[in-house]
Amino acid sequence: MSEITALGLYSGGLDSLLACRVIAAQGIRVIALKFVTPFFDHDLLTREEEFQREVMRKHGVDVRLVDLSEGYIELLRNPAHGYGKHFNPCIDCKIFMLTRARELMPRYDASFLFTGEVLGQRPMSQRRDTLRVIERDSKCEDILLRPLCAKRLDPTRPEREGMVDREKLYGFSGRGRKDQMALAREFGITEYPAPAGGCILTDPNLGARIERFYQGHFATGRESIEVGDIKLLQVGRQFLLPGGTWLVLGRKQAENERIKKLYEPGDWLLKMEDRPGPTGLLRRAEQTVAGTEQEEEILRLAAGLVVRYGKKIHGETPPATVRIYGEGKEETMTAHPVDGTDFAC
Numbered sequence: 001m002s003e004i005t006a007l008g009l010y011s012g013g014l015d016s017l018l019a020c021r022v023i024a025a026q027g028i029r030v031i032a033l034k035f036v037t038p039f040f041d042h043d044l045l046t047r048e049e050e051f052q053r054e055v056m057r058k059h060g061v062d063v064r065l066v067d068l069s070e071g072y073i074e075l076l077r078n079p080a081h082g083y084g085k086h087f088n089p090c091i092d093c094k095i096f097m098l099t100r101a102r103e104l105m106p107r108y109d110a111s112f113l114f115t116g117e118v119l120g121q122r123p124m125s126q127r128r129d130t131l132r133v134i135e136r137d138s139k140c141e142d143i144l145l146r147p148l149c150a151k152r153l154d155p156t157r158p159e160r161e162g163m164v165d166r167e168k169l170y171g172f173s174g175r176g177r178k179d180q181m182a183l184a185r186e187f188g189i190t191e192y193p194a195p196a197g198g199c200i201l202t203d204p205n206l207g208a209r210i211e212r213f214y215q216g217h218f219a220t221g222r223e224s225i226e227v228g229d230i231k232l233l234q235v236g237r238q239f240l241l242p243g244g245t246w247l248v249l250g251r252k253q254a255e256n257e258r259i260k261k262l263y264e265p266g267d268w269l270l271k272m273e274d275r276p277g278p279t280g281l282l283r284r285a286e287q288t289v290a291g292t293e294q295e296e297e298i299l300r301l302a303a304g305l306v307v308r309y310g311k312k313i314h315g316e317t318p319p320a321t322v323r324i325y326g327e328g329k330e331e332t333m334t335a336h337p338v339d340g341t342d343f344a345c
């Protein structure tokens with residue numbers, strides 16, 4: 001093993017794994033950086049060591065998690081290069097990741113960076129001119145190698161200085177997967193990794209909901225957006241009540257548990273007393289609902305939705321007692337089911 005270390009961007013998908021293997025095959029020490037934000041793979045932070053062991057065991061790659069939440073949440077407000085088909089700011093996202101990777105180079109004594117990008121594979125972020133913009137704006141010109149398509153690009157410093165043998169790199173391009181599959185076979189990779197959780201910003205429904213949140217449709221989050229808000233946007237049924245009051249209901253037990261975990265001081269929880277039903281959460285109700293003219297109406301709707309999605313009795317949904325509670329809040333009310341169609345978001 002040489003003294004040279006390289007940092008790779010590791011999504012968890014096949015291309016980034018192949019890039020790691022191609023560089024490691026040249027005797028270079030590879031450290032794979034797996035970036036996480038509340039929009040992708042954030043839960044890995046709760047099992048970091050297990051994830052590292054898993055990737056090492058399955059793929060022989062030394063992976064480190066890097067939490068990009070701070071900064072990324074702001075980046076999404078106004079990405080310089082705009083959004084993709086949905087709410088995905090892919091170009092700015094890559095620039096942000098590479099900037100962070102470059103900043104981490106001294107910590108690992110790394111000589112260069114690499115990614116598994118393939119020229120022309122994605123319409124927006126992997127065009128030749130876009131690859132150049134990404135390098136330029138992340139200040140990674142000349143230190144960023146793309147081993148899977150390097151032969152179609154100008155030689156970079158690691159190639160020119162002999163750290164990497166350009167002849168042993170590849171010239172893949174386009175959307176086909178045949179070349180990658182063949183290379184995977186050469187490396188004996190039979191189990192193709194799926195990216196850990198995927199990026200919700202490319203999901204039409206979730207992406208649109210997050211966009212509405214950023215646009216200020218919700219009473220909360222207009223000024224500051226927290227990691228917990230983004231996580232809550234991904235759980236259960238979501239409703240926007242009058243005034244932009246944000247209600248979330250669990251659809252099953254696991255979501256009810258998740259909602260309770262995402263509770264923050266100032267939120268109000270809702271639960272039916274008489275029979276099983278969803279856990280409800282009114283985000284920051286203490287600020288946005290308490291003491292307002294609409295409080296009574298909002299609680300009637302929120303409690304009514306809890307009843308509506310609760311357990312039926314002989315096919316019917318009779319009124320039920322709903323407890324509303326949180327720091328400084330304790331109340332029960334009898335609620336009738338409410339049709340949530342107009343409030344769903």
Ligand code: SF4
Pocket residue numbers: 040088089090091093094199201202
């Ligand atoms: S799909 Fe998501 S994680 Fe991937 S580059 Fe685009 S915004 Fe970033």
